[in-house]
Amino acid sequence: MKASDIYIQPVEASWLKQNNLTLDVLRLDAIHKIVSGNKWFKLKHYLKHAKANKQHTIATFGGAWSNHIVATAFAAKEAGFKSVGIIRGEEPVTLSATLQNALHYGMQLIYVTRDAYRDKQRILKTYANNNWYWINEGGYGKPGVKGITDIFKTHDASMYDYLVTAVGTGTTLAGMVKACNKHQKAIGVSSMKMNIALQDAVNNLLPKRLHNHFTIVHDYHFGGYGKHLPVLIDFMNTVYHQHHLQLDFIYTAKTLYAIQDLAKKSFFKQGSKLLMLHTGGLQGNRSLAAKVLAF
Numbered sequence: 001m002k003a004s005d006i007y008i009q010p011v012e013a014s015w016l017k018q019n020n021l022t023l024d025v026l027r028l029d030a031i032h033k034i035v036s037g038n039k040w041f042k043l044k045h046y047l048k049h050a051k052a053n054k055q056h057t058i059a060t061f062g063g064a065w066s067n068h069i070v071a072t073a074f075a076a077k078e079a080g081f082k083s084v085g086i087i088r089g090e091e092p093v094t095l096s097a098t099l100q101n102a103l104h105y106g107m108q109l110i111y112v113t114r115d116a117y118r119d120k121q122r123i124l125k126t127y128a129n130n131n132w133y134w135i136n137e138g139g140y141g142k143p144g145v146k147g148i149t150d151i152f153k154t155h156d157a158s159m160y161d162y163l164v165t166a167v168g169t170g171t172t173l174a175g176m177v178k179a180c181n182k183h184q185k186a187i188g189v190s191s192m193k194m195n196i197a198l199q200d201a202v203n204n205l206l207p208k209r210l211h212n213h214f215t216i217v218h219d220y221h222f223g224g225y226g227k228h229l230p231v232l233i234d235f236m237n238t239v240y241h242q243h244h245l246q247l248d249f250i251y252t253a254k255t256l257y258a259i260q261d262l263a264k265k266s267f268f269k270q271g272s273k274l275l276m277l278h279t280g281g282l283q284g285n286r287s288l289a290a291k292v293l294a295f
């Protein structure tokens with residue numbers, strides 16, 4: 001797994017030409033089949049910090065199909081740590097493919113009810129004596145932001161007018177905002193239904209001078225986090241056939257759909273160059289019924 005596995009894929013489509021736009025996709029997903037592109041970068045500095053502080057176990061939170069859980073299990077093992085995942089919901093009779101992978105990477109799984117899961121402080125208290133190194137759900141935090149800005153040290157994005165990413169916790173968007181120069185616009189596409197608190201969540205990761213130097217669009221959640229509609233699945237299959245680009249239904253499909261729709265609505269200035277981060281997440285497609293996707 002190396003940062004040099006990332007590459008740029010240009011996309012050609014009539015809806016881009018008609019609006020005099022170009023679109024490149026930064027394939028962060030190319031670093032690993034299971035470990036989400038952006039998650040590995042977000043985890044990097046947490047693990048460094050844990051090492052420097054002589055910690056032995058990494059603990060974090062997530063759902064049964066969480067990209068962050070499986071990425072943490074993998075990255076922790078790779079760096080020589082034990083890992084613990086606090087999993088939302090009762091232990092299922094059949095483990096999700098994601099949790100099976102996490103177990104395979106040596107993660108200890110602890111199931112908590114959905115109610116108990118919400119009270120993170122209480123969970124931290126329960127396990128306070130274990131001396132674990134805790135990472136926020138989704139890797140939210142400044143070390144996560146730092147890992148994202150590292151991407152742009154090796155992959156120059158200064159020629160683009162718009163940088164676009166999917167938004168979960170907002171950590172990736174914050175890193176993108178930090179990497180932008182003054183003339184560039186950072187756009188985040190929320191995968192959740194009207195999560196207005198995101199604006200502050202991103203601002204809290206940024207220095208004051210960069211507060212609100214980004215736009216979050218909330219119109220492309222397709223029913224909410226983890227939800228999808230047939231039109232989104234059709235879009236994913238079309239994109240795969242036309243561009244040989246695989247997307248995940250939770251984040252990147254909604255993001256590219258948003259880019260296409262916004263382009264048709266003349267949201268982007270004519271003549272602009274766009275860069276979309278492909279943040280990965282393809283492993284989560286395994287939660288869909290067989291044969292729904294063409295890939």
Ligand SMILES: *Cc1c(COP(=O)(O)O)cnc(C)c1O
Nearest residue numbers: 168169170171172251279280281
């Ligand atoms: C986690 C995730 C995101 C969201 O990243 P944040 O930094 O939490 O906003 C986007 N895309 C994919 C594929 C992810 O797994």
